[in-house]
Amino acid sequence: MRLLGLTGSIGMGKSATLAMFAELGAPVYDADAQVHRLYEKGGAAVAPIEAAFPGVVRDGEVDRQLLGERVLSNDAALKTLGGIVYPLMNAGREAFMAAARDSGAPFAVLDIPLLFESAGDRGFDAVVVVSAPAELQRERVLARPGMTVEKFESILAKQLPDAEKRARADFVIDTSQGFEAARARVAEIVAKVSDPQWRSARDVAGR
Numbered sequence: 001m002r003l004l005g006l007t008g009s010i011g012m013g014k015s016a017t018l019a020m021f022a023e024l025g026a027p028v029y030d031a032d033a034q035v036h037r038l039y040e041k042g043g044a045a046v047a048p049i050e051a052a053f054p055g056v057v058r059d060g061e062v063d064r065q066l067l068g069e070r071v072l073s074n075d076a077a078l079k080t081l082g083g084i085v086y087p088l089m090n091a092g093r094e095a096f097m098a099a100a101r102d103s104g105a106p107f108a109v110l111d112i113p114l115l116f117e118s119a120g121d122r123g124f125d126a127v128v129v130v131s132a133p134a135e136l137q138r139e140r141v142l143a144r145p146g147m148t149v150e151k152f153e154s155i156l157a158k159q160l161p162d163a164e165k166r167a168r169a170d171f172v173i174d175t176s177q178g179f180e181a182a183r184a185r186v187a188e189i190v191a192k193v194s195d196p197q198w199r200s201a202r203d204v205a206g207r
Contacts, residue, residue: 001100002107002193003123007115008130009159010152011141013175013182017130018111020186027100027108034092038085039064048084053077065146072154107193116160116168126200128189129169131162132176170200 006021008014015030022028038045039062049067050057056066071077093110100108109128112120121127132140141152166172173185192198 001097001105002125003097004107004109004189004193005115005121005124005127006109006111006130007113007121007127008165009137009162010113010155011137012130012132012162013140013173014111014113014130016179017128017173017175017182017186018109020183021109021190024187024190026190027096027103027105029093029096029108029110031089031093031110031112034089035085037092038088044088045085049081052080052084068151072151106196114159116165117158121168125202126170126193127168128171128173129165130173130175131166132174134162136176137162170202 006014006018015032018028018030037043039049040046041060043061046057046060046062049062053067053070056063056070058066067081071081096110097108107125110124112118115121115124115127138152141147142149171185171189173182173189175182
């Protein structure tokens with residue numbers, strides 16, 4: 001089974017693009033959705049996060065805004081949070097890939113927001129980068145509830161520039177052209193990676 005990593009900077013349209021792959025029958029893994037499950041009432045991350053960051057759990061679930069205020073500009077706090085969340089995320093991802101393989105799917109798509117930043121792209125047969133012009137990205141992100149220019153810029157500072165992600169991608173999906181254009185590009189990618197004869201540049205280069 002081939003593995004496709006789906007990534008892109010904040011506000012580029014990753015979630016909508018992942019849904020397009022799912023509509024075409026691909027098994028898909030949504031990292032952000034898994035974080036939500038870990039943070040919700042009964043989630044495996046709730047107790048250890050409250051122990052590390054007292055006061056960020058409200059009504060039995062992690063308040064992501066409160067947690068973000070505690071860790072966003074604090075490298076030590078981010079490292080602590082990562083030590084809690086990443087092992088749980090890894091276990092969930094491994095379970096997803098095992099189920100996808102058992103299903104006989106020719107490929108699966110994993111949405112990993114910080115794929116390049118974590119050097120995780122080495123484990124994939126191909127990487128799909130979701131992209132859009134900087135002006136549109138800024139407009140989308142600043143329209144989100146609770147988002148500020150300062151938060152946006154802080155998040156961007158922790159992500160590779162979009163141009164670098166595009167340069168390192170096997171496939172690029174530009175979401176600025178509308179949903180139909182994006183769907184057509186997704187369908188093109190699905191057809192290509194479903195072909196048993198297809199080999200990515202990563203295969204050829206031995207990456």
